[in-house]
Amino acid sequence: xxxxxxALFVFILLVLEAVYFNGGGSLVxxxxxxxxxxxxxxxxxxxxxxTGLFWGSAAGFLEELCFVGPxxxxxxxxxxYCWIGFFAGVFFYGRADIENPVSGVVIAGVSLIAGLILAAxxxxxxxxKCFLVAxxxxxxxxxxxxxxxxxxxxxxxxxxxxxxxxxxxx
Amino acid sequence: xxxxxxxxxxxxVVFFALASLRASRAxxxxxxxxxxxxxxxxxxxxxxxxxxxxxxxxxxxxFEAKREVEHWRMLAKQQKFSEIVANIHKEHEQVTExxxxxxxSGKTHPVLxxxxxxxxxxxxxxxxxxxxxxxxxxxxxxxxxxxxxHNPVLQYSFSVGAYVLAGKMLGPExxxxxxxxxxxxxxxxxxxxxxxxxxxxxxxxxxxxxxNLMIIEYLPRDSKARAGELVVTTHSSWIAPPGIAxxxxxxxxxxxxERLFTRAYVKPYLDLGRLQxxxxxxxxxxxxxxxxxxxxx
Numbered sequence: 357x358x359x360x361x362x363a364l365f366v367f368i369l370l371v372l373e374a375v376y377f378n379g380g381g382s383l384v385x386x387x388x389x390x391x392x393x394x395x396x397x398x399x400x401x402x403x404x405x406x407t408g409l410f411w412g413s414a415a416g417f418l419e420e421l422c423f424v425g426p427x428x429x430x431x432x433x434x435x436x437y438c439w440i441g442f443f444a445g446v447f448f449y450g451r452a453d454i455e456n457p458v459s460g461v462v463i464a465g466v467s468l469i470a471g472l473i474l475a476a477x478x479x480x481x482x483x484x485k486c487f488l489v490a491x492x493x494x495x496x497x498x499x500x501x502x503x504x505x506x507x508x509x510x511x512x513x514x515x516x517x518x519x520x521x522x523x524x525x526x
Numbered sequence: 527x528x529x530x531x532x533x534x535x536x537x538x539v540v541f542f543a544l545a546s547l548r549a550s551r552a553x554x555x556x557x558x559x560x561x562x563x564x565x566x567x568x569x570x571x572x573x574x575x576x577x578x579x580x581x582x583x584x585x586x587x588x589f590e591a592k593r594e595v596e597h598w599r600m601l602a603k604q605q606k607f608s609e610i611v612a613n614i615h616k617e618h619e620q621v622t623e624x625x626x627x628x629x630x631s632g633k634t635h636p637v638l639x640x641x642x643x644x645x646x647x648x649x650x651x652x653x654x655x656x657x658x659x660x661x662x663x664x665x666x667x668x669x670x671x672x673x674x675x676h677n678p679v680l681q682y683s684f685s686v687g688a689y690v691l692a693g694k695m696l697g698p699e700x701x702x703x704x705x706x707x708x709x710x711x712x713x714x715x716x717x718x719x720x721x722x723x724x725x726x727x728x729x730x731x732x733x734x735x736x737x738n739l740m741i742i743e744y745l746p747r748d749s750k751a752r753a754g755e756l757v758v759t760t761h762s763s764w765i766a767p768p769g770i771a772x773x774x775x776x777x778x779x780x781x782x783x784e785r786l787f788t789r790a791y792v793k794p795y796l797d798l799g800r801l802q803x804x805x806x807x808x809x810x811x812x813x814x815x816x817x818x819x820x821x822x823x
Contacts, residue, residue, distance in 0.1 A: 430553045431544035
């Protein structure tokens with residue numbers, strides 16, 4: 357049941373991103389919502405490093421399949437996501453308060469920053485386009501970063517607390 | 527070390543290897559192919575997925591567009607071909623018009639009006655500066671009898687506004703590739719009796735192999751010839767009808783006590799750069815058979 361719920365959760369986040377892009381949402385503020393990246397970080401925070409590792413890889417594969425163009429090198433997005441999920445579980449599982457919205461802010465911020473840095477690094481070393489850092493660093497992008505960290509992060513954590521209520525052990 | 531760390535390490539190695547392998551580039555290529563099959567202009571699978579339900583329609587539209595492009599290309603080629611054909615027809619009409627003009631104007635000419643002549647298009651010139659100014663070959667019009675040796679050849683010079691002497695036919699031994707040829711007056715071997723029209727002096731015109739200069743020899747020592755004097759054919763030239771313009775004098779050598787004759791230099795009216803059609807003078811317009819030797823007057 358937990359497996360199915362997690363699968364459905366990842367799928368919902370993927371659809372949300374797809375709807376945002378294809379429903380004209382990208383015209384709003386021209387920022388890219390990395391809800392799947394945040395979700396993977398929170399999965400690692402809530403369920404531990406192994407779950408974060410597994411679902412990070414899965415989410416990365418799905419994201420690469422749907423959003424990354426054929427020019428990208430295959431395998432880098434799943435790698436980034438599995439690292440985010442794993443290390444979120446290593447550093448935050450059992451250590452941060454899941455009720456506290458500040459935890460949501462911190463984990464969202466760390467996941468986003470780490471993901472963007474890794475994407476930029478891999479893109480540089482492999483001479484490949486990375487979905488996470490596609491496009492220029494505009495003011496809107498910086499604004500969207502703060503929106504995702506301070507607004508979307510805590511809200512997503514709250515949703516996940518409600519959604520996975522029966523499966524949380526913390 | 528924790529099992530999970532081993533998992534991460536293994537996955538990292540696998541993903542790095544996947545990203546680094548040549549196979550990943552091949553995978554990229556195949557992904558492009560798959561994407562292209564779904565929708566040719568999509569840049570992600572998600573974008574292409576929007577059109578997956580219209581796959582059949584998108585491909586039929588693609589092939590229709592391809593057919594249309596090929597149709598327009600074929601039309602463009604046909605149009606180009608048609609333009610080439612139209613240009614050929616236009617050139618043929620222009621040549622026919624020129625020939626007709628020469629025929630009609632020759633009929634009213636005071637000299638040519640009484641002579642049988644034909645118009646031929648030049649189709650071959652010899653190579654080299656001297657040869658280019660010496661020899662010209664032509665295609666007889668409408669498969670008439672080939673012209674004879676020594677038949678004079680004239681050119682209508684639009685700059686002078688008159689028929690001018692161009693040369694003489696060489697006969698079968700001088701033909702090239704089956705086409706009859708004529709020796710031009712500027713050829714080094716050409717020679718002709720001429721008359722200075724205004725002063726009524728007779729001399730011997732010779733070609734020098736140069737396109738714009740000839741020489742008249744055996745002019746009287748006290749010749750009254752001056753630059754600008756018109757040089758025409760004379761009765762004694764026997765090759766060409768008399769009174770046909772040849773050129774004009776550009777310089778006269780000063781008289782010398784040591785020489786019996788003087789010389790003059792002539793600029794021929796023959797326009798080598800516009801020698802496209804020639805008028806071949808055949809024989810007198812009479813009921814008698816054509817003479818063996820070309821006797822005109």
